[in-house]
Amino acid sequence: MALSGLDIYKLLPKTNCKKCGFQTCLAFAMQLAKKAIPLDKCPFVTPEVRAVLEQASQPAIRLVEIGSGEAKSSIGNETVLFRHEEKFHHPTAIGFILEDVLSESELNKAIEEINKCTFERVGQKIEVNLVALKETKSKDSKFINALKILLKKTTLGLVLMPKTTETLKTALEICASQKPLVYCSENSLLDSFATIAGNFRVPLAFRGSSVSELSSLTKKIVSRVPDIVLDVHSEKMSDYLWQLTQLRRLSIKKNERSVGFPTMVIADLTDEAASVVEASMFIAKYASIVLLKTRKPEYVLPLLTLRQNIFTDPQKPLQVEPAVYTIGAADDRSPVLITTNFSLTYYTVLGEIETSRIPSHLICVDTEGMSVLTAWAAEKFNAEKVADTLIKFKLEEKVRHKNLIIPGYVSMMSGDLEEKSGWKILVGPREAAGLPSYLKNL
Amino acid sequence: MAEELKVLDRACLKIYELTMGACAASGGSRKKILKVGGQSAMPFLFEEGEIPHAPLIAAEVSDIVEDDCPFVLKNALKGLTDKPVDWAVEMMGEAGADLICLKLQGTHPDFGNKTSKEAVELVEGLLKKVETPLIVLGSGQADKDNDVLSAVSEATKGERLLFGDVVQENYKTLTAACIADGHNIIAESPIDVNIAKQLNILISDIGLPLDRIVINPTIGALGYGLEYAYSIMERARNAALAGDKMLAMPFICFVGQEAWRAKEAKVSESEWPGSGNADTRGIMWEVVTALAMLQAGADILTMRHPQAIRIVKKAIEDLMKR
Numbered sequence: 170m171a172l173s174g175l176d177i178y179k180l181l182p183k184t185n186c187k188k189c190g191f192q193t194c195l196a197f198a199m200q201l202a203k204k205a206i207p208l209d210k211c212p213f214v215t216p217e218v219r220a221v222l223e224q225a226s227q228p229a230i231r232l233v234e235i236g237s238g239e240a241k242s243s244i245g246n247e248t249v250l251f252r253h254e255e256k257f258h259h260p261t262a263i264g265f266i267l268e269d270v271l272s273e274s275e276l277n278k279a280i281e282e283i284n285k286c287t288f289e290r291v292g293q294k295i296e297v298n299l300v301a302l303k304e305t306k307s308k309d310s311k312f313i314n315a316l317k318i319l320l321k322k323t324t325l326g327l328v329l330m331p332k333t334t335e336t337l338k339t340a341l342e343i344c345a346s347q348k349p350l351v352y353c354s355e356n357s358l359l360d361s362f363a364t365i366a367g368n369f370r371v372p373l374a375f376r377g378s379s380v381s382e383l384s385s386l387t388k389k390i391v392s393r394v395p396d397i398v399l400d401v402h403s404e405k406m407s408d409y410l411w412q413l414t415q416l417r418r419l420s421i422k423k424n425e426r427s428v429g430f431p432t433m434v435i436a437d438l439t440d441e442a443a444s445v446v447e448a449s450m451f452i453a454k455y456a457s458i459v460l461l462k463t464r465k466p467e468y469v470l471p472l473l474t475l476r477q478n479i480f481t482d483p484q485k486p487l488q489v490e491p492a493v494y495t496i497g498a499a500d501d502r503s504p505v506l507i508t509t510n511f512s513l514t515y516y517t518v519l520g521e522i523e524t525s526r527i528p529s530h531l532i533c534v535d536t537e538g539m540s541v542l543t544a545w546a547a548e549k550f551n552a553e554k555v556a557d558t559l560i561k562f563k564l565e566e567k568v569r570h571k572n573l574i575i576p577g578y579v580s581m582m583s584g585d586l587e588e589k590s591g592w593k594i595l596v597g598p599r600e601a602a603g604l605p606s607y608l609k610n611l
Numbered sequence: 612m613a614e615e616l617k618v619l620d621r622a623c624l625k626i627y628e629l630t631m632g633a634c635a636a637s638g639g640s641r642k643k644i645l646k647v648g649g650q651s652a653m654p655f656l657f658e659e660g661e662i663p664h665a666p667l668i669a670a671e672v673s674d675i676v677e678d679d680c681p682f683v684l685k686n687a688l689k690g691l692t693d694k695p696v697d698w699a700v701e702m703m704g705e706a707g708a709d710l711i712c713l714k715l716q717g718t719h720p721d722f723g724n725k726t727s728k729e730a731v732e733l734v735e736g737l738l739k740k741v742e743t744p745l746i747v748l749g750s751g752q753a754d755k756d757n758d759v760l761s762a763v764s765e766a767t768k769g770e771r772l773l774f775g776d777v778v779q780e781n782y783k784t785l786t787a788a789c790i791a792d793g794h795n796i797i798a799e800s801p802i803d804v805n806i807a808k809q810l811n812i813l814i815s816d817i818g819l820p821l822d823r824i825v826i827n828p829t830i831g832a833l834g835y836g837l838e839y840a841y842s843i844m845e846r847a848r849n850a851a852l853a854g855d856k857m858l859a860m861p862f863i864c865f866v867g868q869e870a871w872r873a874k875e876a877k878v879s880e881s882e883w884p885g886s887g888n889a890d891t892r893g894i895m896w897e898v899v900t901a902l903a904m905l906q907a908g909a910d911i912l913t914m915r916h917p918q919a920i921r922i923v924k925k926a927i928e929d930l931m932k933r
């Protein structure tokens with residue numbers, strides 16, 4: 170948690186000797202708080218003070234990276250409890266648990282299913298991030314074989330869930346460079362797992378059943394393995410939520426270092442709907458990783474969509490490129506509709522036009538990401554702007570009629586717009602949902 | 612001594628506790644009374660406040676057959692959608708809804724133009740078949756709603772139902788009716804904390820007590836703007852717990868009507884390869900929308916698919932275990 174200029178001032182010698190180039194220690198402290206100058210400009214800072222200041226410049230929740238290359242997931246480093254206070258920074262990494270007892274063909278099939286869990290929504294790719302491999306028995310372990318298959322077939326970030334230190338070592342010798350997350354399922358092994366993960370420079374996750382247990386265990390291992398993930402577990406849903414909330418609050422509000430790490434929840438109930446229920450609750454609050462068993466798209470897609478919603482920056486509505494979009498096999502006789510470039514509006518309208526199966530042209534006006542009514546109120550979607558857009562995108566060359574369908578909510582601009590553009594204005598429905606029947610009856 | 616690892620947020624104010632339904636002794640005919648609100652903590656954080664009531668699920672029932680009802684829903688409600696009373700009874704039974712949310716869509720001048728008399732008959736018929744209170748919604752056509760809902764309000768005087776929605780531009784008639792007949796009201800605001808607050812002030816100014824108002828923050832479905840209402844609700848609820856009594860009302864979220872408008876809940880697997888089983892996908896779309904709203908503070912969820920209702924009901928039971 171960042172210290173204020175005044176907090177820093179209290180730690181300085183307060184002699185105003187000016188060696189740092191500032192008139193007073195306070196002035197120097199103010200610059201330090203803004204991170205505008207390095208601390209070593211002041212020759213009198215003691216090592217203890219230096220340690221305090223360095224600690225304070227660390228994020229309240231450590232940023233942990235899993236995987237390498239394009240499929241790398243960054244988790245943690247959150248700064249708020251509610252998204253409206255700023256935003257959530259690092260989307261929950263969603264992954265699947267596979268057991269090493271699966272045969273090669275079963276593993277291949279599973280990975281194929283996982284790779285298919287990629288979708289496109291509102292112009293963004295939404296996809297899963299992790300594959301976790303679980304060792305089921307330590308004798309005649311198939312773990313390493315299965316790991317080799319995974320390494321060949323997927324680039325997703327790996328979570329290793331071995332049962333013994335031997336398996337862990339062998340596995341890391343093969344794949345430490347891919348930065349897998351090591352999961353320690355048995356806390357009696359935590360000490361040796363921490364040493365091994367630390368030596369291989371990979372992150373480590375372990376389970377605790379209370380905030381204080383998690384806190385006391387991180388204190389023991391953090392010097393060896395700085396990248397830690399806290400696996401929260403409870404018998405009760407409300408207790409999960411309480412622990413996740415406490416971990417977030419303690420690190421952000423109290424700067425409690427011993428719990429300032431990303432979190433994870435394993436939602437592997439056999440009842441698929443119940444595991445989606447758990448996963449949804451904890452994607453919203455506050456799991457950095459969620460591991461599932463089900464790989465079916467009908468369960469995974471809602472979760473990926475929820476994550477996309479929750480982790481959208483509230484200050485920056487998603488926008489689409491202002492342009493004329495051709496939907497279906499539209500030609501120079503097809504209807505022309507107009508809307509704003511707020512992505513939610515655009516994709517909703519697009520979806521309904523597609524449902525109608527009537528090929529159309531959809532003009533997206535640059536309203537700086539505002540929705541229809543907001544843009545109208547802010548004069549970003551008025552007669553003038555629309556008339557200009559028709560000229561800018563050369564609509565007269567694209568179609569041989571001059572009929573323009575506008576959203577029902579801005580029917581008030583139709584007279585003015587007819588005059589300014591010379592187009593005939595048709596007032597469409599207020600809600601996009603009305604478009605299919607509107608277009609069919611055109 | 613080690614400091615205990617805990618940060619408690621203590622509320623200065625409780626959410627108003629709202630009662631739906633009145634039994635014979637209090638001037639109604641309901642056998643089952645339902646309460647929402649009354650909490651002094653964010654959702655399911657039992658350790659730092661009281662949460663006396665579980666969120667409720669109201670099954671959405673309409674007085675006309677929707678012509679573009681998604682096929683998944685149509686299959687699940689086969690033989691019911693043209694018989695609102697049977698439909699309601701079925702949802703209260705095996706599906707396990709806590710109460711019914713009856714939308715009088717058929718009174719809309721463009722969609723059936725049913726009369727106030729027809730609406731009153733339907734509501735009275737339904738009240739005879741269920742033991743719980745009802746949520747009664749108009750068609751959204753302001754003038755017609757004022758006629759129809761006032762008539763229903765008068766006919767059900769004393770039952771303490773929940774009527775909706777009133778908006779900033781049209782709140783006086785229905786509010787006056789609810790005051791006169793002893794009902795509760797849903798105040799709708801377009802994803803806007805300030806308007807929600809303003810409308811509550813207007814309603815209470817003409818005499819409806821604050822513990823008879825439910826806020827409809829106007830939600831979007833999963834993938835269709837869900838995050839806007841989600842954050843508006845969190846903001847409003849935080850403000851309420853910090854002492855803003857004009858925002859300290861329970862929330863109602865119209866989950867079913869929104870979720871089943873989403874493409875993801877409507878399209879078959881053959882039309883959209885790789886999207887998985889359409890029935891489950893639709894159900895989960897409604898379920899995940901509902902769960903996100905519960906996390907944001909919903910007190911009443913309205914829902915459609917019986918299986919989605921079952922899953923969310925079970926989730927609420929699990930979440931309420933303390």
Ligand code: SF4
Pocket residue numbers: 181182183184185186187188189190191192193194195197198210211212213
């Ligand atoms: S060099 Fe250090 S002690 Fe001297 S004025 Fe600057 S901050 Fe103060």
